[in-house]
């Protein structure tokens with residue numbers, strides 16, 4: 673097993689990610705503040721989402737992520753809280769080998785109001801993370817653990833009451 677040296681608390685590692693601007697008037701992904709986790713992505717198109725509607729929206733950028741990293745496409749919390757905008761497959765997974773345009777599968781979760789987005793609006797945020805790959809090995813039995821097969825609320829939780 674390879675153990676990575678710990679990064680000092682309070683520091684960030686800058687990983688260079690090459691970007692092609694497929695739409696030159698759309699800015700590079702940008703962090704709003706130093707130390708932010710997410711770099712904002714913009715839509716290159718105007719789009720209106722009716723309640724419950726979804727659309728795959730282009731961002732105008734393609735990137736080359738170093739092997740050993742992934743870029744995750746997360747919703748923005750402000751738009752989520754104010755308008756009900758989310759991402760169907762949140763977080764979207766951009767693989768290191770992917771060289772196509774990053775697209776965001778937006779959805780309007782508001783039950784009543786449409787969401788109107790204009791070209792250039794910041795619609796999502798990209799989070800770069802290190803990832804491990806597993807070498808999957810089939811065995812007859814798994815090692816025992818305290819949790820065992822308990823899941824899906826096995827430790828307790830909310831009582832669900834039916835109105836019907």
Ligand SMILES: O=c1ccn([C@H]2C[C@H](O)[C@@H](COP(=O)(O)OP(=O)(O)OP(=O)(O)O)O2)c(=O)[nH]1
Pocket residue numbers: 745761763764765766767768770773774775776777
């Ligand atoms: O929000 C997203 C999610 C994915 N992708 C791109 C990059 C990613 O590498 C590729 C494939 O994504 P994923 O593996 O999640 O989708 P899939 O349905 O398994 O497609 P594939 O068969 O191409 O792997 O699509 C995006 O542009 N935005």
Ligand SMILES: [Mg+2]
Pocket residue numbers: none
């Ligand atoms: Mg896939």
